[in-house]
Structures are given as C-alpha cells and as structure tokens.
Amino acid sequence: MPRMTARSRTEKHRASTPLELFFDLCFVVAVAQAGGRLVHALAEGHPGTGIAGYLAVFFGIWWAWVNFSWFASAYDTDDTLYRLVTFVQITGVLIFAAGVPRAFDDGDWTLGVIGYVVMRLALTSQWLRVVHCSEGAERRVAQRYAIGITLAQLGWIGMLFVPADMNGTRTAVYVALALCELSVPAVAERDRRTSWHPHHIGERYGLFTIIVLGETIAAATVAVQESVDEHDALGELLPVAAGGLLIVFAAWWIYFAVPIHNYLRGSRQAFIWGYGHYVIFGSAAAIGAGIEVAVEGATGKAHVSTEAASAAVTVPSAVFLLTVWLLHARHFKRDVAEQLALPLAAVAILACTFAGEYAVLAAGLVASATVAAGEVLSRRPVPGGPVSTSVPPSHA
Known part of the structure; x- marks a missing residue:
C-alpha cells in the first residue's frame, strides 16, 4: 500500500x-x-x-x-x-x-x-x-x-x-x-502549511460552482414544469424562467472570467478565498431556491407578496455578484470603471426587486448587461495599465 x-x-x-x-x-x-x-x-x-x-x-x-x-x-x-x-x-x-x-x-x-x-x-x-x-x-x-x-x-x-x-x-x-x-x-497550519495545489484547488472550487449552478437550473426547471402542468400559466412563467436563466448564465460567466490559481499563492489569500466561498456556494444554490419561490409567486401558490417573491431571487443574485468581486474578480481589474462594474450591478439587481411581475427578468437583463460591459471594458486600452497575456480578456 x-x-x-x-x-x-x-x-x-x-x-x-x-x-x-x-x-x-x-x-x-x-x-x-x-x-x-x-x-x-x-x-x-x-x-x-x-x-x-x-x-x-x-x-x-x-x-x-x-x-x-x-x-x-x-x-x-x-x-x-x-x-x-x-x-x-x-x-x-x-x-x-x-x-x-x-x-x-x-x-x-x-x-x-x-x-x-x-x-x-x-x-x-x-x-x-x-x-x-x-x-x-x-x-x-x-x-x-x-x-x-x-x-x-x-x-x-x-x-x-x-x-x-x-x-x-x-x-x-x-x-x-x-x-x-x-x-x-x-x-x-500555524507553522507549516499543507502542500495543496493552487491550480487543483481553483479547479475544484470551479467545478463545485458549476455543479451548484446546475442544481439551480434543474430545480427551476422542475418548478416551471410543475406549475405549467398544474396551472397552465406559461405566460406568467416566461419572464421568471427567462430571467432566471440569464442570471445563471451570467453567474457562470462572471465566476470564470479570470483564472484564480495565480492568485492563490499564500496561506492568507487561500484561507480568505476558500472560506469566502461559503457565501458564493450558498448564494448560488439560493438563486435556484429563489427562482422556485418566484415561480410559485407567479402562479399564486406562494403566500408572500410579489416583492418578497422577487427578493428571493434578487438578493442571492446580488450577494453572489458582490462576493465574487470581493474574493477574486477585483484583483484582476485595471481601473475604477472595471472595479465598479460588479458592485453597481449588485445594487441594480437589488433595485429590480420592485419591478413587479418582471422583476426576475429585469434582474436577468442587468446581469447580462454586466457581462457585456465587462467584455467591452476588458478589451479597451488603459493608458499606463498593465497588459496581460496570461489571462483571457473577459473581466466581467
């Protein structure tokens, strides 16, 4: 052995x-x-x-x-x-x-x-x-x-x-x-750290993020299917389904915009980054739960207001964006415009809570616009800014 x-x-x-x-x-x-x-x-x-x-x-x-x-x-x-x-x-x-x-x-x-x-x-x-x-x-x-x-x-x-x-x-x-x-x-590990592998750890966290987002899509799909079968409310559900899908797509894009293994060099960075994923994983999974609540709200099954049902989606979505920015996206930004993209998007998504029956769709459109803005900002030249050839251009 x-x-x-x-x-x-x-x-x-x-x-x-x-x-x-x-x-x-x-x-x-x-x-x-x-x-x-x-x-x-x-x-x-x-x-x-x-x-x-x-x-x-x-x-x-x-x-x-x-x-x-x-x-x-x-x-x-x-x-x-x-x-x-x-x-x-x-x-x-x-x-x-x-x-x-x-x-x-x-x-x-x-x-x-x-x-x-x-x-x-x-x-x-x-x-x-x-x-x-x-x-x-x-x-x-x-x-x-x-x-x-x-x-x-x-x-x-x-x-x-x-x-x-x-x-x-x-x-x-x-x-x-x-x-x-x-x-x-x-x-x-106070006097000696274990020999964890930065690239391997980055991949492990990324794969679990994908799995959690996949579970989010699966749960939302089942909720939509059951509501259509029981209430024949496809028209009411389309904005929720479309918005939820856009949010999940944007969450994936933003999380994987830059590789993190080059940042995970010391124990301090690794501890903060690894512990912080409690919020990232938890909010990603909660997005799926929120979409289910929004679906039940759209069909009248939920015993909460429209704003409360919408908040079940917008709050975890905003938390996800803000935490991803805080933990690693911000370390790859080149100027103030890039730094502000995700925090402002989180605020805008929270504001979508009050958009009535189109709240989830509005949040999805904001998330998609954030990805597009990140792509545009990352490709523009920044005077005196660093030019990197080791990471992809996406900096959502």
Whole structure:
C-alpha cells in the first residue's frame, strides 16, 4: 500500500479525479435538500427561520466538502484504502442529507449530526494515516488536524443534548462549534502549511460552482414544469424562467472570467478565498431556491407578496455578484470603471426587486448587461495599465 505523503505544489497537470467528481455529485443531494426546505420557508412567509436554517445546514455541507477537497489536494494517493474511506465520507453526506428536513422543520439535528460525524471521522482517519507516514513538522500538522476534528465532533454530539427551545442556547452552541471548526486549519497550519495545489484547488472550487449552478437550473426547471402542468400559466412563467436563466448564465460567466490559481499563492489569500466561498456556494444554490419561490409567486401558490417573491431571487443574485468581486474578480481589474462594474450591478439587481411581475427578468437583463460591459471594458486600452497575456480578456 502506498505511503500517504504530501504531493508537490508544482506538480504538472494536476487535475480533479473521477472520485472527486463523484464526491461532488453526491454532495448535490444535500444541497438540493437544503434548497428545497428554503423554498418552502420563503414561500410560506417565514424568511427569518428559513434563512437561518438554510445557513446552518449549508455550513455542514460546505465545510465537509472544503476539508475533503483541501486534504485531497495535498494527499490524494488514490489507492484502495483512500477510495474506501472516501466512500464512507460519501455515505456520511447522504445520511446528513436525509436529516436536513428534520433539522429544518423540527430542529431535530440527530440524523444530520450522525451523518456529519461519519464524514468528519472518516477524514480524521485519513489524517491519522498521514501521521503514520510522515515525520517532523508535517506529522505535527496532521496530528493537530486529527485532534481538532475529533474534538469538534464530540462537541456536535454534545449539542444534541441541549434542548432546542432552551432560550437560544443551542443556537449559541452551534455558532461556537462552527467557529471551532473554522479555526482548526489555522491552528493546525500555524507553522507549516499543507502542500495543496493552487491550480487543483481553483479547479475544484470551479467545478463545485458549476455543479451548484446546475442544481439551480434543474430545480427551476422542475418548478416551471410543475406549475405549467398544474396551472397552465406559461405566460406568467416566461419572464421568471427567462430571467432566471440569464442570471445563471451570467453567474457562470462572471465566476470564470479570470483564472484564480495565480492568485492563490499564500496561506492568507487561500484561507480568505476558500472560506469566502461559503457565501458564493450558498448564494448560488439560493438563486435556484429563489427562482422556485418566484415561480410559485407567479402562479399564486406562494403566500408572500410579489416583492418578497422577487427578493428571493434578487438578493442571492446580488450577494453572489458582490462576493465574487470581493474574493477574486477585483484583483484582476485595471481601473475604477472595471472595479465598479460588479458592485453597481449588485445594487441594480437589488433595485429590480420592485419591478413587479418582471422583476426576475429585469434582474436577468442587468446581469447580462454586466457581462457585456465587462467584455467591452476588458478589451479597451488603459493608458499606463498593465497588459496581460496570461489571462483571457473577459473581466466581467
């Protein structure tokens, strides 16, 4: 059996593996469950509890995916044991997904925590394998990861014994445990970083973004189909469907406007960029949920106002654009005009909330115009500006 030793950060042709892609696709099940519960809460007029539940559930999905992806970037041996442990992690996410409705509707996290612990302890076994196969500073990093993850899982199990209605105590415990989870990599890698591969990490995040956007399109398509079959309201749904499609297309274009691996050189940039994708992934998935709410609003199924149904689309769309700009798009802008494109687009999309039944279509047109503006701005010469030949001209 091969030793689990660190892979080179400069390895050529480092690409995502079929196992990683399979892992991502299984995670979409959990994303779909979280989005479905968010749709129900928003359509019933409970945005506060719906958004809070969605953020809590999505944290578990996102954080388990993040830890697997960064570990695999540094230590993927693709041998029999590694594959089997990854299958255990996949089993954990499916258990977690099955527990999403209970966590959302009843505050019962039992099944969700069981699935989460299965995922995380399987990853701990991978870190213990690194401990066994390494020495010195690398061994200490692996030990810290194994200890930190294990302690966090004991905390999640302990949370189950806190009553759900105990004056917000469980919520406080959840937040504290989430912060503990987020601190594990920083503590573990305080004197030596793992050998994650910048190009591989950039590709992994990009592929998961594609999968989440694909789930958004799938969920919206099913919602439109069901509404047409039940209400024969194709005319009312066309603006929502067209606008939603334009938003998703623009989201893809804007996210992939520039390659990010050249930016991911140090741990500080990587931590901020990687952690920030909680918002990017969460808002991308929420766009699909919002489109479903807008469809239900157009057919009279949603128990909310037109503005509230529209906001379910425009708010996550604006958050997505703003976060993509903040995390990496802004690092490739050449002047003020390019820098302002995405922030102004986010504001304009929010304003579309009040465009009545054409709000989603208006937001889609704004998103499309933003892509077009980015293409025009990136191709014009800027006096004294840098001329780059290493990135494509698109700077939406």
